[in-house]
Amino acid sequence: MTSGVDLPGQSHQRASALLRRWLAETHTPVVEGPLRLTVGALRLGTEVGYSSPTGAHGFGTIHVLDDSGEPVAVADPALLAAACSADARARALPDAPINSADAGSPVDWLMRALPRREFDPLALSEELVAVARSVSDADEARRWLAAHVEGRLLPAVLGWEGDVAAATVELLTRGPLAVIGLLGRRGVVHEGDLLAELRKWLGGVAEAHPGSASLVEHWLASSTLTDLAVLNGSDLRYRSNTGEVQIQPVRFEAPNPLWSGAAEAPGVPIPVLGGGWSLRPVEVVGSDGGPDVALVHRWMNAEHVAVNWNQAWPVAQWHEELAGQLGGQHSVPCIVGLDGRDVAYLELYRVQRDKLARCYSHDPHDLGVHIAIGEPDAIGRGVGSALLRAVADGLLDADRDCRRVVAEPNVHNGASVGAFGKAGFSRSGEIGLPGKNSALMIFERG
Known part of the structure; x- marks a missing residue:
C-alpha cells in the first residue's frame, strides 16, 4: 500500500x-x-x-x-x-x-x-498527467499548448456532434485548463500567460473555422464553464448498481478563467408594484438606525425567518448591514407593504456583483431577489408568490435590458421554492454555495 x-x-x-x-x-x-x-x-x-x-x-x-x-x-x-x-x-x-x-x-x-496510489477522485488521463509533470519551463508549456490546440483541440472541435456542456468538459475543463492549473501550481508558468495564449488560439480557431464558432465563442464569452463535481451534488453516487465502487460525476458550472469580463452592470432599479403593493428602500436614520432597522431586526429574529436566513443578529449588526448595503453597489434592501401594512423584506441585486455570478452564465443586466415574509400572519396565504410575481414583473419593466430575474432559495426550503414556482419562476438546477445548496430559480422575460 x-x-x-x-x-x-x-x-x-x-x-x-x-x-x-x-x-x-x-x-x-x-x-x-x-x-x-x-x-x-x-x-x-x-x-x-x-x-x-x-x-x-x-x-x-x-x-x-x-x-x-x-x-x-x-x-x-x-x-x-x-x-x-x-x-x-x-x-x-x-x-x-x-x-x-x-x-x-x-x-x-x-x-x-x-x-x-490514487490521489484525486477526478483524476486526469495518464497522458495529461504526464504532460503536467514533464513540462519544465514556460517556453515548453507554450509549445505544448500550441501543439495541443492544433493537433488535438481543433480536430475535436471540428468533429464534435454532442452538446456544448459535454464538449466543454471533455475538451476544455478536464483537458488544457486542468493542465494549465497543474503547471501553475508547480510554478512552471504563470497561469494568466497560458490562459491568454489559449484565448488567442481559440479566437483564431473561431475565425478560421466558422462552423466551430458557436462552441468556441461560448468558451470565450460565457462567465462560467461546465465542469464535473465528485463531492457535492444531489445526483452523486459512489457505487454502481452491482455495488462496485464507481464515482459517477455530475456537471456543475464553475467560473470561466478565459472570460475577459462583462460590460459594467448598471445600478439596481426600484420597481413600481401594483395591486395594492408598495416598495421602498430601507431608511437608516439616527444613532440606532430608526424604525426600519428595528422592523427588519424584528423580522429576522422571528423563528419562521431565522430558520432560513440564519441572520438573527442584534439590532446593531443589522444597522451596520443595512447601512452598508445602502452605501454600496451590490444590493438595495427594501420594505414591502400590502394595502398599507409593512409585511416583507426584500434585497434586490445585480447578479454580476453577487456570489451567484460564479454559479451560472449570467448577463450583466440579470437581477436577483432575496425575500422574507416578515409578518407571521401573512405566511401560507399566497402572499409570497403574489409578491414575487409583482417584483419580477416590476423589475423587468424597470430595466428593459434585463432578460432574467433570478433567486437561489435553499433546496430544503420547500415553501420558498414552491412560492417561486407559483410566481412563474422555473427551476434551472441546483447550485452549491458556501453553507447550502440552492435551487436556481429563473423568471424569464416573455
Missing part, C-alpha cells in the same frame, strides 16, 4: 485534492493567505500558498481547528472525505440519490484509492 516514508506527502496530496474539489463545487472564493471554513461538523484551517484561476490551489498543512480556531490535528484525508460526504448528504434532500442507502460515499473511493 504505502510506506512510512511517503505516507505524509501522499496524505497531504489527497487532502488537498479533496479540499480543492469542495471549494470549487461549493463556489467558495479563495485568495492567498489564511483560509478558514467549516465542512459538516469539521472546522478546517490552512494557508493558501497559491490561488489559481483554474481552481488548482496550493495549500499548506490542512489542520482541524477547535472551537477557538486553534489547530488541534492535521486533517487526515479519510476524515475530510467523511466530512464532505456528511455535509453533501445534509445539503441534499432526503430522497436525493446521494442519500440512497446504497449510494456509497467518498470514503469508499478513498479505501479503493489507497492501494492504487
Whole structure:
C-alpha cells in the first residue's frame, strides 16, 4: 500500500485534492493567505500558498481547528472525505440519490484509492498527467499548448456532434485548463500567460473555422464553464448498481478563467408594484438606525425567518448591514407593504456583483431577489408568490435590458421554492454555495 516514508506527502496530496474539489463545487472564493471554513461538523484551517484561476490551489498543512480556531490535528484525508460526504448528504434532500442507502460515499473511493496510489477522485488521463509533470519551463508549456490546440483541440472541435456542456468538459475543463492549473501550481508558468495564449488560439480557431464558432465563442464569452463535481451534488453516487465502487460525476458550472469580463452592470432599479403593493428602500436614520432597522431586526429574529436566513443578529449588526448595503453597489434592501401594512423584506441585486455570478452564465443586466415574509400572519396565504410575481414583473419593466430575474432559495426550503414556482419562476438546477445548496430559480422575460 504505502510506506512510512511517503505516507505524509501522499496524505497531504489527497487532502488537498479533496479540499480543492469542495471549494470549487461549493463556489467558495479563495485568495492567498489564511483560509478558514467549516465542512459538516469539521472546522478546517490552512494557508493558501497559491490561488489559481483554474481552481488548482496550493495549500499548506490542512489542520482541524477547535472551537477557538486553534489547530488541534492535521486533517487526515479519510476524515475530510467523511466530512464532505456528511455535509453533501445534509445539503441534499432526503430522497436525493446521494442519500440512497446504497449510494456509497467518498470514503469508499478513498479505501479503493489507497492501494492504487490514487490521489484525486477526478483524476486526469495518464497522458495529461504526464504532460503536467514533464513540462519544465514556460517556453515548453507554450509549445505544448500550441501543439495541443492544433493537433488535438481543433480536430475535436471540428468533429464534435454532442452538446456544448459535454464538449466543454471533455475538451476544455478536464483537458488544457486542468493542465494549465497543474503547471501553475508547480510554478512552471504563470497561469494568466497560458490562459491568454489559449484565448488567442481559440479566437483564431473561431475565425478560421466558422462552423466551430458557436462552441468556441461560448468558451470565450460565457462567465462560467461546465465542469464535473465528485463531492457535492444531489445526483452523486459512489457505487454502481452491482455495488462496485464507481464515482459517477455530475456537471456543475464553475467560473470561466478565459472570460475577459462583462460590460459594467448598471445600478439596481426600484420597481413600481401594483395591486395594492408598495416598495421602498430601507431608511437608516439616527444613532440606532430608526424604525426600519428595528422592523427588519424584528423580522429576522422571528423563528419562521431565522430558520432560513440564519441572520438573527442584534439590532446593531443589522444597522451596520443595512447601512452598508445602502452605501454600496451590490444590493438595495427594501420594505414591502400590502394595502398599507409593512409585511416583507426584500434585497434586490445585480447578479454580476453577487456570489451567484460564479454559479451560472449570467448577463450583466440579470437581477436577483432575496425575500422574507416578515409578518407571521401573512405566511401560507399566497402572499409570497403574489409578491414575487409583482417584483419580477416590476423589475423587468424597470430595466428593459434585463432578460432574467433570478433567486437561489435553499433546496430544503420547500415553501420558498414552491412560492417561486407559483410566481412563474422555473427551476434551472441546483447550485452549491458556501453553507447550502440552492435551487436556481429563473423568471424569464416573455
